[in-house]
Amino acid sequence: MRRAIALAARGLGSTSPNPVVGCVVLDASGEPAGEGFHQRAGGPHAEVNALAAAGDRARGGTAYVTLEPCNHIGRTGPCSQALIDAGVARVVYAVADPNPQATGGADTLRAAGIAVTAGVLADEAEAGNTAWLTSVRLGRPHVTWKYAATLDGRTAAADGTSRWITSAESRADVHRLRAESDAVLVGSGTLRADDPHLAVRGIEGATQPLRVVLDTHARSLTPTARVLDDAAPTLVVVGKGVTTPPLPGASAAEVARLPYDGAGIAVDALLAELHARGVRSVLLEGGPTLAGSFVAAGAVDRVVGYLAPVLLGAGPAALADAGITTITDALRLDVTETVRIGPDLRITATPKER
Structure with missing residues (x-):
């Protein structure tokens, strides 16, 4: 099962709106016979x-699968029937399928006389498939907020300069995060300050994520912006009724118009739009204001912070107003991983409420 989980991870960033799934088949004597993952x-x-x-x-063997075999006909046939036709004697899966359209595979297998075992390494398999599971359970994409900061929590110096706070190794690791995500999201402040590119670089065969830029009043995105090149698809989100300037003809950009108020476009409306477009995982790379709005909306599922051994003492903090006014309302996190990346420290954490 652990091998199946590792195989499933190879599909991160390229399977949406489907889950990542891995499978290992043993023959009747318990020897490895075949393996695969959803690509x-x-x-x-x-x-x-x-x-x-x-x-x-x-035939007569055992299949180990990270997710309960599907039981419906979509663009491909049901995997439960494929396992029955192959003559396997036993199926072991980690996580039950919460999708009402696909669930029921275990019952179908049992009805065909196949022994079924559920829940093996369920926590590990769920962690590897958390984006898709979140999207099914909550009806919105899974959101990872990524930021880079000094050890005293500054994302830029007092004069606004920020390149580069973290190391080349950390910046390369961010491209891995992008490659594992369906969409990368920034706001107008980041557009103006950094002119980001947001495409994946340095990872061979990576599926480029959808680059999503929030420009509510259509004032920050210029015709020469780097996100408007053809390196990856781009979605420009503006307020409904806002007049937008023409985008370059060579751009792969689309425009989505969503309702907005004085605080900007609502987080839930934005995530609903992305979910409808098949996005199941979002990497939030925007600045402190955008991050604050997502935290305030309860829409951050994972935090990945890159901390550099640097002190500034002044400059913008990593997180702006998130609607938290007292320590008792602080969003407490569970640290799930700490890793050295070059000279930096990468900390991964999830909200306790999740």
Whole structure:
């Protein structure tokens, strides 16, 4: 199962709106016979790839799958039936499928006389598939807020300069996060200050995420902005009724118009729009104001902070107003990982309420 979980991770960033799934098939004597993972939406599922690799050796064997085999006909057939047709004797899966359209695979397998075991390494498998599971359970994309700061929590110096607070190793690691995400999101402040590119670089074969830029009043995105090149698709989000300047003809950008108020476009409306477009995971790379609005909306599922061994003493903090006015209302986090990245420290944490 742990091998199946590792295989599933290879699909991060390229399977949406489907989950990441890995599968390992053992033959009747318990020897590895085949393995596979879901590579792209519309393509064969993990079980089908693993069964194809196993061939006749799957008969009488055991299939280990990170997610309950699907039980519906979508762009591909049901994996429960594929396992039955292959003649496997036992299926072990980690996480039950919460999708009402696909669930029921375990019951179908049992009805066909196949032994089924559920919940093996469920926590590990769920962690690897958390974006898709969040999207099914909450009806919105999973949001990771990424920031880089000095050890005293500053994201830029007092004069606004910020390149580079963290190391080249940390910046390369951010491209891995982008490659694992369906969309990368920034706001108008970051557009003006940094002119970010937001595409994945340095990772061979990576699926480029959707670059999403919030420019509520259509005042910050210039025709020469780097996010308007053809390196990756781009979605420009503006307020409904706002007149937008023409975008360059070579741009791959689309424009979405959403309701807004004095505080900008509502986080829930934005996430609903992205979810409708098949986005299941968002990497929030915006500045402290945008991050504060997501925290205030209860829409941050994971925090990844890159802390550099640097002190500034002044300059903007990593997080702006998040609607928290007293210590008793502080958003408490569980630290799930701490890793050295070059000279920096990467801290990953999730809200306790999650």
